[in-house]
Amino acid sequence: MWFKNLQLYRLTESFDLSAEQLHEQLLSHASKPCQGLDSFTLGWDRPLGRDGQMLTHTVNNCIMVCARREERVLPSAVIREVLEEKIAEIEASEARTVRRKEKMQLKDEIMVDLLPRAFTRSARTFA
DSSP: OOOOSSSOOOOOSSOOOOHHHHHHHHHTTBOOOTTTOSEEEEEOOOOTGGGGGOEEEEEEEEEEOOEEEEEEOOHHHHHHHHHHHHHHHHHHOSSSOHHHHHHHHHHHHHHHGGGGGGEEEEHHHEO
């Protein structure tokens, strides 16, 4: 595995946890997929990917961990398009203009409606 941006740090205090103990502590914050109206989730993932079984990987007395952030992708162009359709529908049916406050409320409703169906994107950070 090649890293794009590698920064090494040396701990000044002793690190007393073994890889197994660290794995047990990271399990309580393991990564989970986005559910419901979550715009993103953050948690610990297996550094070796699907092949790995633990949330830590030890080589030469060094422990590698992996943080995973999963976020929902909801393009602003999609929100804007649906918002314009709703505004046009309201203006045509009620023969009035939609004010800014109502537009913001409609935008929030659209996001709540579209967010559960949005695609997700994952990013992994190794340490």
